Amino acid sequence: MHLRCQRSPLLWISLHFFVLLACSAPDASVRDSAVLLGSSRGPDAGTNNAGSGDQTDAPAPESQAVRLRFVARVGDEPFACGATYRSSLGSDYTPADLRLFVQDVALIDSTGSERPVRLDVRAPWQIDGVALIDFEDASAGCLAGTRERNLELTGHVPPGEYRGIAFSNGVPEALNHTDPSRLPAPLQAGSMSWGWLQGYRFLMAEITGRASSSDTAAPASALLHLGSTACSGNPSAGGISCAKPNRNRVRLPEFDPAADAIVVDLAELFADMDLATVTTCHSSGDDCAPLFDHLGIDLTSGLANDRQRVYRIEPARASEP
Amino acid sequence: MSALQALPGSVPLRATVPFLSLLLSCVSAVGCAGSPINEPPAVDPAGGSSDSSVRSGAKPAPESAAYEWQLPPGFPPPALPEDNPMTLAKVELGRRLFYDTRLSDNGSYACATCHEQALAFTDGKARAVGSTGQMHARGAMSLANVAYAATLTWGHPYLTSLERQAQLPMFGDSPIELGLRSQGELEERLAAIPEYSESFAVAFPGDEVPINLANADRAIASFERSLISGNAPFDRWLMTGDDSVISDAAQRGFTLFNSEKFECYHCHGGFAFTDHVIFADEAFPQVLFHNTGLYNIDGRGGFPVPNTGVQSVSENPADMGRFKAPTLRNIAVTAPYMHDGSIATLSEVLDHYAAGGRTISAGPNAGIGSQSPFKSNFVRGFRMTEDERSDLLAFLESLTDREFLENPAHADPFR
Numbered sequence: 001m002h003l004r005c006q007r008s009p010l011l012w013i014s015l016h017f018f019v020l021l022a023c024s025a026p027d028a029s030v031r032d033s034a035v036l037l038g039s040s041r042g043p044d045a046g047t048n049n050a051g052s053g054d055q056t057d058a059p060a061p062e063s064q065a066v067r068l069r070f071v072a073r074v075g076d077e078p079f080a081c082g083a084t085y086r087s088s089l090g091s092d093y094t095p096a097d098l099r100l101f102v103q104d105v106a107l108i109d110s111t112g113s114e115r116p117v118r119l120d121v122r123a124p125w126q127i128d129g130v131a132l133i134d135f136e137d138a139s140a141g142c143l144a145g146t147r148e149r150n151l152e153l154t155g156h157v158p159p160g161e162y163r164g165i166a167f168s169n170g171v172p173e174a175l176n177h178t179d180p181s182r183l184p185a186p187l188q189a190g191s192m193s194w195g196w197l198q199g200y201r202f203l204m205a206e207i208t209g210r211a212s213s214s215d216t217a218a219p220a221s222a223l224l225h226l227g228s229t230a231c232s233g234n235p236s237a238g239g240i241s242c243a244k245p246n247r248n249r250v251r252l253p254e255f256d257p258a259a260d261a262i263v264v265d266l267a268e269l270f271a272d273m274d275l276a277t278v279t280t281c282h283s284s285g286d287d288c289a290p291l292f293d294h295l296g297i298d299l300t301s302g303l304a305n306d307r308q309r310v311y312r313i314e315p316a317r318a319s320e321p
Numbered sequence: 322m323s324a325l326q327a328l329p330g331s332v333p334l335r336a337t338v339p340f341l342s343l344l345l346s347c348v349s350a351v352g353c354a355g356s357p358i359n360e361p362p363a364v365d366p367a368g369g370s371s372d373s374s375v376r377s378g379a380k381p382a383p384e385s386a387a388y389e390w391q392l393p394p395g396f397p398p399p400a401l402p403e404d405n406p407m408t409l410a411k412v413e414l415g416r417r418l419f420y421d422t423r424l425s426d427n428g429s430y431a432c433a434t435c436h437e438q439a440l441a442f443t444d445g446k447a448r449a450v451g452s453t454g455q456m457h458a459r460g461a462m463s464l465a466n467v468a469y470a471a472t473l474t475w476g477h478p479y480l481t482s483l484e485r486q487a488q489l490p491m492f493g494d495s496p497i498e499l500g501l502r503s504q505g506e507l508e509e510r511l512a513a514i515p516e517y518s519e520s521f522a523v524a525f526p527g528d529e530v531p532i533n534l535a536n537a538d539r540a541i542a543s544f545e546r547s548l549i550s551g552n553a554p555f556d557r558w559l560m561t562g563d564d565s566v567i568s569d570a571a572q573r574g575f576t577l578f579n580s581e582k583f584e585c586y587h588c589h590g591g592f593a594f595t596d597h598v599i600f601a602d603e604a605f606p607q608v609l610f611h612n613t614g615l616y617n618i619d620g621r622g623g624f625p626v627p628n629t630g631v632q633s634v635s636e637n638p639a640d641m642g643r644f645k646a647p648t649l650r651n652i653a654v655t656a657p658y659m660h661d662g663s664i665a666t667l668s669e670v671l672d673h674y675a676a677g678g679r680t681i682s683a684g685p686n687a688g689i690g691s692q693s694p695f696k697s698n699f700v701r702g703f704r705m706t707e708d709e710r711s712d713l714l715a716f717l718e719s720l721t722d723r724e725f726l727e728n729p730a731h732a733d734p735f736r
Binding site for chain 2: 124144145146179180181182185188189190191193195196197198225229230231232233234235236240243244282284285
């Protein structure tokens, strides 16, 4: 999670490259990311890229800054590594990880139209087009994590009255299969890069049960690593394409960016699941069925549906960031 | 039997062409016999130096001496990524990184922990064990001639880059292997080691900040590509035609190996003794995977999860149980066998193929592998006499390349 100043030429070369790449792609989601990638003209853009002197464009005059707050809950309780929660089926568990990428962020105006949010470049959490939200702090049971957290994303939208928000958990397709060692944070190699699938984990949620599972010696646990699957191709010749993108589309119509926060509810993600056993979802297989449903993804097709229940809107609390 | 007669006409052409052309050139070349690994091929169909196999666009690194491949006769130049030409400095740096336990989070493991030179860069275990004790679902694969591997690991059609593959054991957590948490953490750790400040700068001249993950990947991949094994007794026999180099049994075994009765060569043919190869300037690289009837747990060809082979990546039902054919070079030192180490000895591997698939009579994996609908057409089963078994085993043992297993250039530099 370190964007070094010396890397900035690479960053800008990468971004320009992906703009070119994305603009020639017919896919809608790629086009969306091209809009985001190609419009880093906000006042914050480039401030982390000392040395890239050509990135001094003034913000578009009609641009308005937005700060979108995320908060993790388990039901009504605050999310905390090390805290113990009781599942809807009565077993106790503690979080082990909760991190997620957000792409294609848009605010919904009074006509119901989505207006893309141009994400600021904010190392190490955001680049143009994608942001990492990180709730774990490496304490207690979150052993694999990092101390730093990120509970917000920042960007710019045209001035206006906005009533809702939409986003997807994912990394834009134009970036998803790139070698992480060639990309800036938050896309550098680490827990969220998924070497096996040559892509990224769009969302990682893990919990550890307090009780031992009944049928094995292993402790009860549940694990969700969300990413694109059923891929084919050759990364060094034409690239990879995935039959199952596994990107959801969250649309929350009642949202005031100034007053509200976006809640990620771990209890809803693992709702109605037997957490006294071992559940392992690497984005394919039966264990994924409830998790994908709760996130709003059809497990068979890998396409978004409108069934997500993990995210909701609440008034932001003063005690929370 | 002469060496030329020993080459069957039906070996797949793509794998045979460089093998055969070099053989022909080598037979008449003085000095070729007996020291093939130290002599460049007399005639190299695609150029013998690393420069010629690097495609256009690669940034030259004039300060670093180009790596001299010293390829065995019959070995074509490996395919290289445009941005990672071989240099001696990168190979040497990669060797240090490969053996450095500081590349694991808890300091206990290096790449070499699961890839031991004496075992042809395997670990002798059925399934590998990571730095925190977690068990991998599959066994550590041999790195001999990995420069020619069309894909990496056991059954993954689009895992093609050695540079990127290095990140799997570093950062993977299902299971944890080296246990590194983040690229930044690794880079900071490497930057704090004075020796690496110099060796990265030498290996990557012109880079403003040479110590970074991409360069570590390049160096490790370069070292791995240098792990060329092609000087087994079998090779010396093939090159010299000297029937005293390997036993009569091994020579008979080679004939059986290439026979239509045993069918071995279809998947394990060519200079690398696998059909799963890629090399420079190859017009039509093939990427083949095979189901050998090792399991059939549901009567419909199922393999036990998570080891369903290519299917686990592609989610295509027809890919159930399809894995790549591993190289047979040094196979006598890489027991136990198969992706999950479920066959202890080479003799039992022959039994598996003789039966046309394995039958497991009891337990969760019970099933009749020979009846799998996904099984390769080449795994039809055969009757094998005990003499034939001995001959085949003698041939397989003649593929053990002692020079490779003991080559100080591949050994732990910290010792």
